[in-house]
Amino acid sequence: MTQPGAQNRENASKSCDAFRDGPDVGTVPRVWVLTGFRAGDKAQMLALAEALGWPFTVKQFAYRSFELVTNILLGPNLAGLKRDKSDHLTPPWPDLVISAGRRNEPIARWIKARSGGRTRLVHLGRPWAEPRHFDLVITTPQYHVPPRDNVLSITAPLHQVTAARLEVAAERWRNSVASLPQPRIAVLVGGSSPPYVFDRDMASRLGRAASAMARQAGGSLLVSTSPRTGPAATQALHAGIDVPCHFYAWQADPETNPYLGFLALADAFIVTGDSMSMVAEACATAKPVYLFDMGKGWSRMRSEPPARPELIPLADRLRPRRVLHWLIAHCLPRRVRRDIRLILRGLVANRQAAWLEEESGGDRQSQPLRPSASTDLPRAVARVRALFATPAGD
Template structure:
């Protein structure tokens, strides 16, 4: 027969074991998810630069905090590389707190500023060739045609952008009723403009309009066209005069921008070859891309366009619809994943 002390010990042991079982069987309470790092995005007010920096931040899972770099007089008349202190050369609103967990910039002004703001606890990432000492940045994300390599450089085949499968699916649903009446195959036309290296002047606009009109007449395509902020009024008028009577849908630059909806719904895309960003966004879809070459010359941009043709992702536009099996070319997710790995986020 067990003693009173032994009976007590057994009772205590059973109670302790029951308590342990209760702990093991209790629902697991996970720790609160860690908030996404905040990326302060700094660039001048250019849509192409902003789209690249924002696209990188979104793909990396960062929370973007976009700030516009606005140079003050007299610094606005000088190259950013000549600013003695870039923090004093710009509107201070861009530097107002909170500063975030990292800096992402795009373009020359951003490079000059980030090189000054970078700290050990505030890494700096620049998009495009910074045209300054690359060791002043924790990471550089640049396209192959930018011609820069190094231990802190992530090289992509195309420019960074915000085109994703999810965004295209959402925009397809939103814009399908707007373009439903247009014939198929449906061609999206993305129009840039003169930029100091290429010209979309009166003669170039007329030649482009004639090529698009020929495609509509001979290939019986539906056509939806969006100009950009760089497309001057004369070029827009020339395109509208040639294409609207043939049933083309042309954005009048009022209301919501149809750009992503057009990418989502197109069976083919014609894009002027003055913009690496627009061609990169078109190449991220899974439809043929046709390059409308413009008068002018840029070694860097021309090399990119030639590479797109050489790899089979694009062909030159010659006034006719050209269809072939196409696959998405999109290096933004790769660059974003590699950036997180390198920075330890």
């Protein structure tokens, strides 16, 4: 884990640069970013903080094993924190707190209480507490957050992919893929995420389908796995590829990771449908994006029926994990459920992405797409800035 305060120091120069481009010194809000437990949450919060152009400090936390209980039952509190391993929370209190994830909700609310209600709270994703406890909730359709004046619904998660970052990444990784034939198709691979299971069979299927698409185009593959892919699925994916490729099996060292370079240098993308972050980042390049459907039966990602009936053996239907996933998806209260298909189907309906056709050898990847730059981040920035047009508490 990064030592407490290390990320703060890392952002010092970044904050200064943002400050120079921001409003006058006397009017610039003080911003704290409460680092997320998940990488996708972190990326969203940093994307928003950077786009605001105000100086910001990242607060890093370590959590207790029982934080779920204290966070749900106690409201604004710090009981779920390991205080000695977390960044300090002391005055002067920030004007704005950006948070995401269940673990940081009570911390953000605790800060607002200590500030006398002056601190504005912006939460990304699904709030477990009632949305009324936040000044602004920026969410996506998968979370079923009901419409309110303080809720902004965007099409996909925010991200840090910018033209400047892509340009730098392209220069760094260009020579690594120069020998591969074009077009180069990047395959961005997530992993198991209930109710979706990315096992050896599914990984092999993806390898074959991606190879067919590249072979028909006379091109190659740029493959990047992730921490959730797992070694067995990674091996099966690699074995299923029979065209020229640059294959990156995820490692903990970010310096070896060509993911951003693949985003910059690929001509098209195949993305597993489990990762909303990777889907959003691929769409941000304004290049063709094809989604790999990881569902079967009731969990099928695409809305249209399959070309031929899906035969799911009874033993598979009754597997404890599959039954549990069905119960979670259908029996929990709507406000705590998640349905990523709502995002994927929206992108397909707007022709920003298309489904990867596996059975046709790639010859149906011809439907016209209209990739375009997302307006989600500018909308989010405008709504956050609007919070400071009126006094806190109004």
